[in-house]
Amino acid sequence: MSLIKMSIIFYTYLILIYFSQISLALDSISQSIPLKDDGNTLVSKDGTFELGFFTPGSNSQKRYLGIWYKKIPIQTVVWVANRVNPINDSSGTLTLNINGNLVLTQNETIVWSTTTKNSLGKKQVNPIAFLLDSGNLVVIDQKEAEKEKKSYFWQSFDFPTDTFLPEMKLGLDFRTGLNRRLTAWKSPNDPSPSDFSFGLVSHNNPDGYMMKGDKIFYRSGPWNGLHSSGSPQVRPNPIYEFRFVFNKDELYYTYSLKNSSVISRLVLNATASVRNRYVWIESAKRWEIYTSVPLDLCDNYAICGAYASCVISDSPVCQCIEGFEAKLPRAWNSMDWSNGCVRKKALRCEDKEKDGFVKLSGVKGPDTTYSWLDERIGLEECRVKCLDNCSCMAYANSDVRGEGSGCALWFGDLIDIRNFAAGGQDLYVRMDASELVEHVNVGSHKKKGVMVAVTVLLAVAALSGILILAWCYRQKSSNNVKDKSEFIINEDQYSGMQVDDGDLPVFNLSTIAKATNNFTVNNKIGEGGFGPVYRGILADEVEIAVKRLSTSSGQGLNEFKNEVKLIAKLQHRNLVKLLGCCLEGEEKMLVYEYMPNSSLDSFIFDKEKSELLDWSKRFDIICGIARGLIYLHQDSRLRIIHRDLKASNVLLDKELNPKISDFGMARIFGGDQKEGNTRRIVGTYGYMAPEYATDGLFSVKSDVFSFGVLLMEIISGKRSRGYYNQDQIHNLIGYAWKLWKEGRAIKLIDKSIEDTCFMSQVLHCIHVSLLCVQQNPEDRPGMSSVILMLVSDFELPEPKQPGFFSKDSSETESSTSKHLLSSTNEITITLLEAR
Incomplete structure (x- = not known):
């Protein structure tokens, strides 16, 4: 072969490579550059998203134009253009015409197109389409593209399919009549619209509704300044920032990511009838569910009917509001609550002095279809307005931040109320004053009331003296008496x-x-x-x-x-x-x-059985335990501190799903209670937080400490107590802290998972564990933040020194010791300062 021919072949090869790279690097479509179904795609500038043609599933021949994550190996489609009209072959072409409209054709037959409105009020000279780094496909005048504040002719974010991405607006534009709402795919392999949808409704007091056809399936509750009142678990946190806007021009809800390394999306799923918020775990190469709604039975719309509240921890779950009774008792007792409750005593609206209000705390606000909102007035004026209107059945602050502000009134029956252990808001329900003990007019009995009060005070004083004497006698006679008040039941x-x-x-x-x-x-x-x-x-x-x-x-x-x-x-x-x-x-x-796989400790501390728990399964167990604690701390009606979380108290079902057990030591906290104190220390050596072991102080942060210890045990396969090296460090947390400070945390990892784990993810979990076991409770994250840290790859703060213990009571003279009751036996332990 001649030198000339070889040169021609070589340069031809370089040219082909050059143009192939250009085709793969396109981030815009113009009138002269269409997008064809020939393997070419449109890629966002930072390479996060990709627009092109795809076929859902392996058995379908249908082709769709869509947007997906480019860097994620599992094809995850976030937007589809031709949901209703799929293309049956690879003849699809996307073009941009002179009017700025995107047109999708199959053999020159239009199957989908946009309708562009010239927001600039002049003829579009040079329209161009970009795929932005947010995943938003936009059409814009090329002259506008370089401006900081851009005006789009059209954008895909205005026409979402089943996925809600960061920076996207969900809601209405009153100026254009646009209604941005999610509509689920019919199935995982069929992008066509199902009858399952979610969007905002512009009542005077807006609300969010998940619909199945024309029936309400789930209601998110009105926005209360922090979150939707029906989703107290979705609040500002280290990953997400939420925003709700309601004015004369727009009504919308949006969210943004505080950390650009986090990949998250919210998806409506018709098959499971849920709305899931996912976070991508890069080290595990999979999507992890962060939150889901409906969460439980009480999230089903109006399950208890009118004037009843759903309490998931009660049996039955539906309870009539105070002052109300079941409308149809026989049906109610048969667990048919759809007819709800009615007043025991009718209102006397003609005399507003005869009506009052009962306060319901920590609830999801009722359906706002017949509601009224005024953000300019406070709670007292709101109460007066409700009393002045015979149709007003309840009122509340519309914004719960700080001391509360704004006014929301409800008219007609109160429907779809539920109780939360934490979050929610106060609701004041109208009823006849005779039903309200705290509102009874005692003016005519004032003198009698004073006499009664004095009598009561004297009785209390006398009783207090007797109790003090009894206490002294009790203390002298026995050192082993149990403090029964430490438990929920007397x-x-x-x-x-x-x-x-x-x-x-x-x-x-x-x-x-x-x-x-x-x-x-x-x-x-x-x-x-x-x-x-x-x-x-x-x-x-x-x-x-x-x-x-x-x-x-x-x-x-x-x-x-x-x-x-x-x-x-x-x-x-x-x-x-x-x-x-x-x-x-x-x-x-x-x-x-019955849990066929016994408890977690029987696996992670057994040389042979530990092989059955690879890293993926251990991580699932970790996240499951975390979710169980989140439920106890904030999602159940009762705020519960477990106080004895450990490996032997985590049971495993036949699929190795974790279930927290043994609530004998648990304590209930009131809605505003943050911390408790006890003279009787109960728990297990090696898992107790230092402030609990030494001072009897416990809170949700005590459980966080125990979780941190348990997390380290799951990662290392080692028990929390024991001698770990020649420096005589007496427990796992002390050993972990030493290795962390030396940059050798990798030595903690159980050898049985070394071949199956993602090293960066395991080290990330060790980091989370050390944050959970920090000495000061204030430094430890809450469990909702812990789960976010676990399922995300964002940078974590540096942990401070942990609190950890030793069985050696002869440590240093400065050590503080206290006699404790273990859940298995009695043991003397000593609190050590971190080395």
């Missing part, structure tokens, strides 16, 4: 064998004995601090686990009562389910759903 709340807990079944001793083969050793599957645990099979073939309270346990009775009352009210996929209890003679037993 002794006088529980008598004999009666369990006043609604629908919680009470099993006969003979039934339990038969199910467990008379508690034979072969049926024994574990031993807890309060007694053995047995496996059993009921007559209907249901497998159960029976926790039998040991008669020799000095601390088990109150914990048993505590667990019965508390866990019966909790419902979450990551909490163990209580099926019933048995109280007969000296026997006290709890009956749980």
Whole structure:
């Protein structure tokens, strides 16, 4: 071959490479440059998003024009143009005409196009289409493209499909009549619109509705300044910033990402009838669900009917508001709550002095279809306005930030109310004053009231003296007396064998004995601090686990009562389910759903079984435990501190999903309570937060500390206590802190997961663990922030020194020691300062 021919071939090759790179690097479409279905795509400037033709699924031949994430290996489509009219071959072409309209054709037949409105008020001279780094496909005059403030002729963000991206607006533009709402795909392989949608509705007090056809499926609740009142868990946090705008021009909701490294999207799913918020985990190469709605039964629209509140932890979940009763008692008692409740006593509107209001705290505001909003006035003026209108049934602050501001009034029946343990807002419901003890007019009985008050004060003083003497005697006579107030249930709340807990079944001793083969050793599957645990099979073939309270346990009775009352009210996929209890003679037993894979500690601390938990499964377990704690701390009706979170108290079902168990030590907090104090320290050595072990102070941050320890155990496969190196560091957290400071945290990783883990993700989790076990509670993140940290790759703050313990009571003279009660035995532990 001649030198000339070789040169021609070489330069031809370079030219082909050059033009192929140009085609792959396109970030715009003009009148002269169309986009064809020949493998060419339009890519955003930073390479995040890509526009092109795709086929959903492997069995379809249909072609769609869509936008997806370019850098994510799992094709994730966020927008589809021709949802209704797919193309049956690869003849599709996207062009931009002189009027600035995008036109999609199949063999010159139009299958989809835009309708451009010239917002500049003049002829479009040189339209051009860009795919922005946000995933927004826009058409703009080329002269406008370089301006800081751009005016688009058309943008895909105004016509979303099933996905809500950061910076996108969801809502209405009153100037143009545009209504931006999400509509789910019919199925994972069919982008055509389903009947499942979500959007905002412009009542005088706007609300968000998820619809199935023309029926409301879920309602988000009115915006209260921080979040939708029906989604208290979606609040400002280290990743997201939310914004709600309502004025004469627009009504919309949007969110942005504070950290550009986070990839997140919100998707409407018709198959599962949910709205999921996802975060991309780069190290694991998968999407992780951060939040979902509907969350539970109480999220179903108007499940309890009018004037009733849904309380997920109650049984039944629907409860009439104070002053109301079931409209149809027989149907109500049969769990048909659709007819709701009616007033026990009618209102007397002609005399507004005869009406008053009952305060409901921590609720989702009622349906706002018949509501009125005025952000200029305060709560007292709002109350007066409601009293002045016979149709007004309730009022509330429209903005709960700070001391509260603004006014929202509700007219007609109050529908779709639910209670939250944390979040929500106060709602004042109108009723006859005779139904309100706190509003009774006692003016004519003023003197009598004073006499009663004096009598009560004297009685209280006398009683206080008696109690003080009794306390002194009690302290002198016994050092082992239990402080029963540390538990949710008091002794006088529980008598004999009666369990006043609604629908919680009470099993006969003979039934339990038969199910467990008379508690034979072969049926024994574990031993807890309060007694053995047995496996059993009921007559209907249901497998159960029976926790039998040991008669020799000095601390088990109150914990048993505590667990019965508390866990019966909790419902979450990551909490163990209580099926019933048995109280007969000296026997006290709890009956749980059976967990075939026992507890987490039986896996991670066993050399052979630990091989069954690869990193992916361990990470799922970590996130499941975190979600269970979030439910306890903020999503359930009751704010609950577990106080004894550890590996042996995390059970695993047959799919190895984690379920938090053993609520004998748990405490309930009131809506505004942040911290508790106890003289009786209960828990397990190695998991207790330092402020709890030394001063008896506990809060949600105590559970966060325990979670941090547990997280480190799952990563390392090592128990929290033990000797770890020649420096005589006595526990895992101390060892982890030493390695972290030396830049050798990788040595913590369990060898059984080294081949299956993503090193960067595991190190990220170690970092999160150290943030959870910091010495000061104020420095530790809340569990909602913890789950965000776990599922995101954004940069974390540097951890401060942890609080950790030693069994050695002869450490330094400056060490502080305190006698503690473990959940398994009594042990003296010493708080050490970090080295």
